[in-house]
Amino acid sequence: xxxxxxxxxxxxxxxxxxxxxxxxxxxxxxxxxxxxxxxxxxxxxxxxxxxxxxxxxxxxxxxxxxxxxxxxxxxxxxxxxxxxxxxxxxxxxxxxxxxxxxxxxxxxxxxxxxxxxxxxxxxxxxxxxxxxxxxxxxxxxxxxxxxxxxxxxxxxxxxxxxxxxxxxxxxxxxxxxxxxxxxxxxxxxxxxxxxxxxxxxxxxxxxxxxxxxxxx
Numbered sequence: 001x002x003x004x005x006x007x008x009x010x011x012x013x014x015x016x017x018x019x020x021x022x023x024x025x026x027x028x029x030x031x032x033x034x035x036x037x038x039x040x041x042x043x044x045x046x047x048x049x050x051x052x053x054x055x056x057x058x059x060x061x062x063x064x065x066x067x068x069x070x071x072x073x074x075x076x077x078x079x080x081x082x083x084x085x086x087x088x089x090x091x092x093x094x095x096x097x098x099x100x101x102x103x104x105x106x107x108x109x110x111x112x113x114x115x116x117x118x119x120x121x122x123x124x125x126x127x128x129x130x131x132x133x134x135x136x137x138x139x140x141x142x143x144x145x146x147x148x149x150x151x152x153x154x155x156x157x158x159x160x161x162x163x164x165x166x167x168x169x170x171x172x173x174x175x176x177x178x179x180x181x182x183x184x185x186x187x188x189x190x191x192x193x194x195x196x197x198x199x200x201x202x203x204x205x206x207x208x209x210x211x212x213x214x215x216x
Contacts, residue, residue, distance in 0.1 A: 003048035011081030026099025030152035038145025062201035082170025099160035114192025117151035
């Protein structure tokens with residue numbers, strides 16, 4: 001139970017930070033988002049692994065760092081946490097938000113942006129937080145947070161820079177419920193990140209062919 005509650009709370013606060021930052025920090029929003037994620041990972045890492053992202057959990061599952069039962073439960077609480085964080089951000093900021101691509105961005109560019117930087121994120125997570133030779137390091141949270149900052153600055157103006165299905169689902173639901181937003185963009189934040197996670201897991205196995213699994 002503690003690890004599921006940790007995933008719920010961590011994802012909730014990640015989406016809360018995103019929702020508040022996009023309204024209050026403008027073009028500098030990637031900075032508080034990345035810093036906030038790093039803080040949350042240091043909080044949750046020792047308990048749940050600090051995924052806070054269904055794509056990260058998928059990558060961990062494919063690399064056998066987590067078993068299927070836990071992965072499914074993580075996905076459920078991450079989505080619920082994302083929804084809770086989105087509504088909480090709306091209550092604080094008095095307006096909703098949802099990730100959206102640039103109106104002129106081609107579909108292929110949006111999907112490539114989301115999948116490429118989710119690939120980078122999942123690969124950084126796996127290499128800094130799950131490899132035995134770097135176990136106990138103190139930099140994993142900073143590395144992961146900085147990855148999100150780099151990704152959001154790099155392609156946020158193209159794809160919206162979610163790199164996380166929970167960040168797509170929660171805010172989209174809140175935006176639809178409160179401000180009559182639609183669901184047309186949601187599939188980008190499911191397909192792109194999940195594809196990136198699958199590719200990252202495959203590449204991680206090439207990087208570490210002898211790495212032993214932690215889950216059965």
